[in-house]
Amino acid sequence: MKPSYKFYRCCYRLARAAIGIFYRFRFIGKENIPEGATLVCANHSSMVDPFLIVFAFGIGCQMHIIAKDELFRIPIISPILRKLGMISVNRGVLDANSVKATFAYLKGDEKVVVFPEGTRVSEDENVSAKAGAVKISERTGAPILPIYIPRKKPLFSRVTVTIGQPYHIEKQPRKRSANDYTLLSEDLMNRINSLN
Numbered sequence: 001m002k003p004s005y006k007f008y009r010c011c012y013r014l015a016r017a018a019i020g021i022f023y024r025f026r027f028i029g030k031e032n033i034p035e036g037a038t039l040v041c042a043n044h045s046s047m048v049d050p051f052l053i054v055f056a057f058g059i060g061c062q063m064h065i066i067a068k069d070e071l072f073r074i075p076i077i078s079p080i081l082r083k084l085g086m087i088s089v090n091r092g093v094l095d096a097n098s099v100k101a102t103f104a105y106l107k108g109d110e111k112v113v114v115f116p117e118g119t120r121v122s123e124d125e126n127v128s129a130k131a132g133a134v135k136i137s138e139r140t141g142a143p144i145l146p147i148y149i150p151r152k153k154p155l156f157s158r159v160t161v162t163i164g165q166p167y168h169i170e171k172q173p174r175k176r177s178a179n180d181y182t183l184l185s186e187d188l189m190n191r192i193n194s195l196n
Contacts, residue, residue: 003085005062011084012059015051022155023048027056029163029195034143036109038166041133042147043192044115045122049149053113056147056161064105065113066098091118099136106142116188122151129189131181137169138176144169144188148195162195 040063042053050065057063064085072078072088081088085105089098105112114136116129137144143166153159169184176184 002083003062003064004083007083008062008085009059011080012054016055019048019051019055023153024158025052025055026158026160027163028160030056032163032165033057033145034166037106037140037142038111038145039106039133039137039140039142040111040113040145040147041116041188041192042113042149043151043189044117044120045149045151046120046153048153049115050113052149052159052161053147056163057111061111063111063113064102066102066115069095087112102136103140106136106140112136112142116185116192128182129185131178131185134169134181134184134188138171141168141171143167146188146191146195148192150196164191164195167191 066087069088069090087101114133117127118130121127145166146164148162
């Protein structure tokens with residue numbers, strides 16, 4: 001299903017109004033958002049996180065969020081997610097369709113949201129970041145934009161989302177090893193967490 005910007009804007013307004021009942025928003029570092037293709041990477045602790053990222057970029061920028069494929073198996077939810085331009089990913093395997101869709105959006109100078117931890121992580125958990133984001137950045141040349149979202153978000157509180165400086169994963173003449181990608185992924189999470 002082809003994404004619909006008109007539908008996206010409608011859902012944006014509804015979500016902003018609904019979630020705005022429970023939270024107040026503050027966005028720091030919006031001037032760091034680059035033009036064009038961007039791989040937006042954030043920590044992930046609750047279902048509200050994707051909405052906070054979308055609100056940080058505003059209604060004028062359609063975001064393409066990578067989400068677990070289980071959500072796309074729900075009959076009523078699946079067509080909505082696809083019309084919003086979200087990307088399904090099977091977290092247990094190398095998902096060629098997810099990679100292809102991500103590359104297509106980035107090639108079209110659009111913005112893709114990735115949660116490098118691969119799942120929701122609470123404050124007292126320690127989860128290693130997956131290497132997918134840094135590999136995509138390396139192959140496409142799209143900059144990574146680190147974003148920090150507070151893991152604790154009490155209802156009726158102000159949530160501050162901090163947007164860091166974009167950076168690139170430079171290509172190298174030799175093929176990087178698995179350990180190289182592990183270190184790059186750790187560096188990405190360090191950049192995200194340092195915004196706290």
